Amino acid sequence: MNRVYLDYAATTPTDPRVVEAMRPYFTELYGNPSSLHAFGQEAKSAVEKARGQLAALLGCKTEEIVFTSGGTEADNQALEGVAFANEKKGNHIIVSKIEHHAVTECCEFLKKRGFEITYLPVDKYGLVDPDVVEKAITPKTILVSVMHANNEIGTIEPIAEISKRVKEKGVVFHTDAVQTVGHLPTKVDELGVDLLSLSAHKLYGPKGVGALYIRKGTRVIPFLHGGAQENNRRASTENVPGVVGLGAAAEIAGREMAEEAKRLQPLRDKLIKGLLGKIPEVQLNGHPTERLPNNVNVSVHFIEGESMLLNLDMLGIAASSGSACTSGSLEPSHVLLAIGLPHEIAHGSLRFTFGKNTTEAEIDYVLDNLPQIVDKLRKMSPLYPGGKK
Ligand code: PLP
Secondary structure (H helix, E strand, C coil), X not given: CCCEECECXXXXXXXXXXXXXXXXXXXXXXXXXXXXXXXXXXXXXXXXXXHHHHHHHHCXXXXXXXXXXXXXXXXXXXXXXXXXXXXXXXXXXXXXXXXXXXXXXXXHHHHHCCCEEEEECCCCCCCCCHHHXXXXXXXXXXXEECCCECCCCCEECCHHHHHHHHHHCCCEEEEECCCCECCECCCHHHHCCCEEEEEHHHCCCCCCCEEEEECCCCCCCCCCCCCCHHHHCCCCCCCHHHHHHHHHHHHHHHHHHHHHHHHHHHHHHHHHHHHHHHCCCEEECCCCCCECCCEEEEEECCCCHHHXXXXXXXXCEECECCCXXXXXXXXXXXXXXXXXXXXXXXXXXXXXXXXXXXXXXXXXHHHHHHHHHXXXXXXXXXXXXXXXX
């Protein structure tokens, strides 16, 4: 059976070159970077090399990078770190309604601690309007966080324009760039951000490691307390192999991502065109052009995303019916509801995300099989005119 992985937004395979770079740090170069002996110093220089590789991709200073355990920790550290550092100044935080749960759940936690949260609406494509951001800012606002690109519908937000408005008001700006670092240009000065979160496993690096960029001068209260690692900003012995892997992945992405985006975009457009052309009553979710080059998200009316997923899985095709974290729950995705989809249409959503190993033959395989799956499921659906009553 074919095995077709089209769920790169959930996670990517670790690039074999990244695995090779990491390997010695498990077995031979296993020192603790805080140790003064040669073993420790070798590990420390590997961590610092990785910091340099990541700084080059982000166009920032090495000392502005704090390695974390992933995107979730980077988001939590950014939001809670800025919130608690600015408690005396104000208690108002602004985020979009379509942020990842790593941001929204953190906001709900802060709400219980006395912070006020404004969730900004988005338009039908999932775009945040910079004017709306500006109008939401009050003298009590201490932080605005808007993601660079949405993990479900792929919409790319106008971050540079939003950050300009936020910075004009003297407010700290964070972006969750977990879906864009290593895929699109993410130079921090071009984006105009004070903080930026990323995660290695979304750019062909290992799982369980990420980073938070913190612009020099931005006050953030550390999340973990203990040792003096990461310049006193994150206690705990560094995940040396993971950090080395993130550095290697960042360096490879810097060289290859532009070409890869150029290769994937036509595949994305072929799948969108094919699905809309071959299946009646299907709609594209997210922006038609301002979207990640590897993301296709559609709603197939009258049937459930999960039943399509299971049928695709039987053919070896791995896709997603929303974000990996929300599948398994019966609640429709908050992102699809925020773009205005009624519950029943949100439930019929499917996400395909592509990457390095994706081929045109795989797209053809989906296009050859999904129409029949939809047809079969619709015939069994009481919701479908002409379906089973
Ligand atoms: N933010 C976004 C936009 C994501 O897509 C994800 C992962 O799906 C995360 C944050 C969480 O990252 P991690 O899995 O590294 O904790």
